[in-house]
Amino acid sequence: MDQVRAAEEKPRAVVRRRQILDAAACCFRRYGFHASSMAQISDEAGMSVGHIYRYFPSKEAIIASIVREDANDILSKLAELPCDAADLRAALKDRAELGVNRASEPDQAALMIEIRAEAARNPAIGALVREADAKISEQLRALISAAMGRPLDPADLDARVEMFHLIFQGISLRTVINPDIDRKALSQLVKWTIDAILNEPNALKSAI
Numbered sequence: 589m590d591q592v593r594a595a596e597e598k599p600r601a602v603v604r605r606r607q608i609l610d611a612a613a614c615c616f617r618r619y620g621f622h623a624s625s626m627a628q629i630s631d632e633a634g635m636s637v638g639h640i641y642r643y644f645p646s647k648e649a650i651i652a653s654i655v656r657e658d659a660n661d662i663l664s665k666l667a668e669l670p671c672d673a674a675d676l677r678a679a680l681k682d683r684a685e686l687g688v689n690r691a692s693e694p695d696q697a698a699l700m701i702e703i704r705a706e707a708a709r710n711p712a713i714g715a716l717v718r719e720a721d722a723k724i725s726e727q728l729r730a731l732i733s734a735a736m737g738r739p740l741d742p743a744d745l746d747a748r749v750e751m752f753h754l755i756f757q758g759i760s761l762r763t764v765i766n767p768d769i770d771r772k773a774l775s776q777l778v779k780w781t782i783d784a785i786l787n788e789p790n791a792l793k794s795a796i
Contacts, residue, residue, distance in 0.1 A: 612650045617698045659720035673737045685775040691759035
């Protein structure tokens with residue numbers, strides 16, 4: 589009987605956690621991390637503070653879950669890319685518009701900037717953000733090497749990985765400042781930039 593009850597409660601727990609995370613994200617965007625209280629999150633979620641503590645022991649735990657979810661979403665999308673070098677190059681460029689739209693979604697952009705600001709102040713959150721970033725960077729290293737069809741000098745490879753991060757994290761920052769950015773025009777420029785990242789230095793010099 590207890591096993592049946594546990595099985596029935598599992599989907600409900602997933603729904604409750606999602607409810608809390610969405611409410612917290614809304615509060616973090618609206619008030620900032622430090623100004624958001626558990627009482628505000630509970631009001632937004634429509635449940636008691638005590639009920640929230642059953643799922644998350646602190647605001648930091650809520651942010652940790654948001655960071656992990658975001659990283660897992662990116663990693664799952666990267667894992668869907670083809671392994672063949674030519675197809676992979678094409679797929680990375682074809683996904684540019686999806687990446688631009690995701691990075692420039694106003695609510696998501698505001699939330700990610702708030703989390704990164706907290707990461708600069710809070711060592712525990714900073715460690716979580718760096719851990720998530722390292723996992724994404726590791727996947728990008730493998731993809732860039734595969735797309736180029738040869739091993740790269742580690743410093744060269746790391747610089748190309750950083751350019752990927754700079755593109756999409758930079759778009760998030762610009763979205764907060766300029767929410768009316770032309771996403772279609774930007775996507776085309778991002779495709780060209782990705783093409784440049786995946787090219788040999790000599791090819792870049794001739795393109796310039």
